[in-house]
Amino acid sequence: MSSREELERALLSNPFNVELRTEYARVLLEGGDPQAALAQFELLLSQSATNAAAQVGAALALQRLGRETEALQRYAAARNTPGFQPEPTLEARLEKAKPAAPARFTVLQGGKSDTVVNFVPPPGRERIGFADIAGLEDLKRTVRLQIIEPFLKPGIFAKFKKHAGGGVLLYGPPGCGKTLIARAVATECHAEFMSIGIADVLSMWIGESERNLSSLFDKARHSKPCVLFFDEIDALAYSRSKAQSEHTRQVVNEFLAQLDGFGADNQGVLILAATNMPWDVDSAMKRPGRFSRSVFVPPPDAEARARIVELKLAGVPHENIDSRAIGATTSHFSGADIEGVVELAKDYVLEEYVSNGTERSIQQDDLVRAAKNMQPSTLDWLRTARNLVKYAGADASYSDVEKYLKTHKLV
């Protein structure tokens, strides 16, 4: 085995050598510096989430740091990773550890009302199914295969040795229906829908984020079957390598611990998350058992755009509208952008009424003019995604984006 200094020098010349870094992390661990070893194992995992040796190494480092529960959680997760080699000490401890009883239900209101978040779903929301979402047939098929069926029929997936556990990350440009898809998934799964938005996440940053998070997971477990949806997950699980404050890193650690749900029964709870900025989500979130599956939600296709036009015009005076033609000319427009087009067309008609007193319905020309005067808001996102795919050597989780960019000749 090389010395610590030799390995440090070698790593400097070849920072991406996995064997070298693994050996270095082991030397640190054996040399009594588990904190530094943990940092190295985490780095290895950020480069390859399925590195079983690094998972086990991280578990050992956590154990030496006295973080027994986290160590066992990490080791349990490592067992599902290809190439896993058992580690006798941790194996024995894991066998001894009995599943903890589900945590007691936490009272969400009363007492310190400003420190604990009330996650009551907003009342009166109608349920939305796939039938209510126009177009996006490919996406619906993917979601059905990757999310809904494994949740409804775990047995058949287990028979074919298809791993169906863990959460699913929906990502894509803003305003393209990620939240809508998540709600539809809940309906299709015949499950309760619990949505955690940015406002809830903001409250979670205050004081007792650990208690807030655990209350939330408890509530989801008590509402089985349930879809627990984290909107703008990057706000909660912001990449620790980019965060400046220790508090941000702490929140991510707590969230990871909750997700691993060691000893708690997460059966019947489907965890979904959405983000416009998947590159800002901590890489540890994408490891097996957490959000290991990602689904790209692209801008609506022409059929969906046409349908959105029809929906937005419902109940508004209009005549001779060819929604398909509008759908065809609004490439890359998000659902929100299409809504903007219709709103702008309304403004044209009202402007005319105010200046001439002529009252008329919305016509095709108004929509065409509005569409010409608007830029799709998804282009910035798609350009950033292009940087990832074309220049940064992005991993397989962005393959759907790559396919989309190639199909639309954006890369």
Add this chain to the structure above:
Amino acid sequence: MSNPEDRGPTLGVLLHQAHALIDRRRFAQARQILAAAALSHPDDPQLLYLTAFIDYSEGKLDDAEKTVQSVLLQNPEHYGGRTLRAELYEARNQYAQAELVWIELLRSYPEDANLYASYAELMMRTLHLDKAQRLMQEGLRLEPDHARCLYVAALLHIIQGRSSDPENEHLQRLVTQYPERIQTLLTLVVALNQRGDNQGALRVAQQLLRLRPDSPQFLNLVKELKFQTHWSLLPLYPMQRWGWAGAGVVTVIGIGVVNISKSQLTSNVATVIGVIWLAYVVYSWVWPQILRRLI
């Protein structure tokens, strides 16, 4: 930055949220929260400071400067306000004024390693390398594992022409203690590039771009390194590695070979060698420009 929790629950909570949003670079949402808080606490220095910080981060230097003035009017000793003032001077290339602010700050906080790093960065930028070196020694004496001090010290090591020295102790410590930090990766790119290991530098730069795919700086860095490592530029390696000196040596060798072939070889072979040499010269001028556009 002072503790926001000291300011009463409502403002404290809002400041905490705004701070957390800024840490996650969600500036628009942080602005909304600060605007809401400003309705009841329009002159709170911390609130004004965070607003100025967002303006500065978004490149709105005039707005940031105005707000920093308000911060310092309310509280002339405000740490964040004073550091931001120095950063603003630096952003406008007013280095002398920035230096004065850093010196004043160091008088107030003589044991703050972060201030030594900031001042050393300014000295490095203005090529006062010895002074930067001494500042870094002091910063690292106060906090031996301070990430920013290590970063500046490692860069200084490279700038001072010791890039091929494998004993860049500061860089080693950065790589081992803060392996995922953006500053560490950036220093590593510079070090690898200086050593001529452009493939390694490209891989690290790609990792940087994966962390910040919307950063034009990292995108350009990757494009430049892709260009430098492109296989079609292999015949131009001497020029790429040693610049004009390399170009001079290649020219002398080329002309020499053409002349020798004229006198020693048959005219047909000499013509072929002459054409190849001409093609190489044209390729060395034209192809890099085309390739840069293609990348």
